[in-house]
Amino acid sequence: MTAADPQLPVVVVMGVSGSGKSTVGLLLAQRLGVPYAEADDFHPAENIAKMSAGHPLDDADRAPWLDAIGAWIKARDGRGGVVSCSALRRRYRDRLRADAPDLFFVHLDGPLELISSRLAARMEHFMPPGLLRSQFDALEPLEADENGTVVSIEGGPQAIAERAYEALPL
Template sequence: MSTTRTPGTADRPQVVVVMGVAGTGKTTIGPLVAEALGVPYAEGDDFHPPANVAKMSAGVPLDDADRAPWLDAIGRWAHDRAGLGGVVSSSALKRGYRDRLRAAAPGVVFLHLTGDRELIERRMAARTGHFMPTALLDSQFATLQPLQEDEAGVAVDVSGTPEEITARAVAALRRLAV
């Protein structure tokens, strides 16, 4: 797990963006982190316009133009939660995407879920009812730019149970807030 510093205090709830490639568990870990922090959760996939969902369902990776309105919608949600706290999922794979989210909501903190490609592929293959096919995993890893030292956030490995991952994530986020 790596840690970078962030502005904020322990008594001011953070807005956390749970990021990572498809299959890292954003939809599983995000709500658990939100519950542990006592703040609401928003599913990032719900912010996608229908055209994006159709494109991904067809196995076509999104480009930056496709992602812009999605990131802007997530940014508005995060902005509206400033000072109140919240957790939202977003792949936020590129630094530029995270910069766009920070421009909308300057205090956001990133929780980067990381893991071994084989583990993530197995988890993706086992899930049902999701529009993101396993075939797009390589494009996700190719696009991924991990958190940099000047970005507020933590990276947490996704091996283990959801409860173990959540405990590590919440502990790391709480260390950032002091």
């Protein structure tokens, strides 16, 4: 497929912090030949400050962030794109899907211990490892009626991205 193909999907690579959304999302976008957007770049400064201080975001904090991501998704509809976004709760995914009903979610899934060790090794990111448990507690896995797939984070980034690619509705 090429970027000129009108059937390219818009994909949200979702999961808890440290699951590999940014790395896998970028690799997947490169494989598809479409733009990649990092959801963290859509956060207002207040959200980053709150998380940096060790406080989880609430739904009011997330609303403008999700709307900004949704606007990017809508602009890419029919032309393809990949965006990383935690999208932990069904209502967040529904909000993203509001203007893009064919949106496809790739849920990067793995055990708390593995993700925790990845977060501990990660440098220069505002998300403190102490908030990981709250993300697992908030996570609502994809439901049967949602357009998407679950991909294990076992193995290296290239292998994970390849499994995600193979699961896309191309």
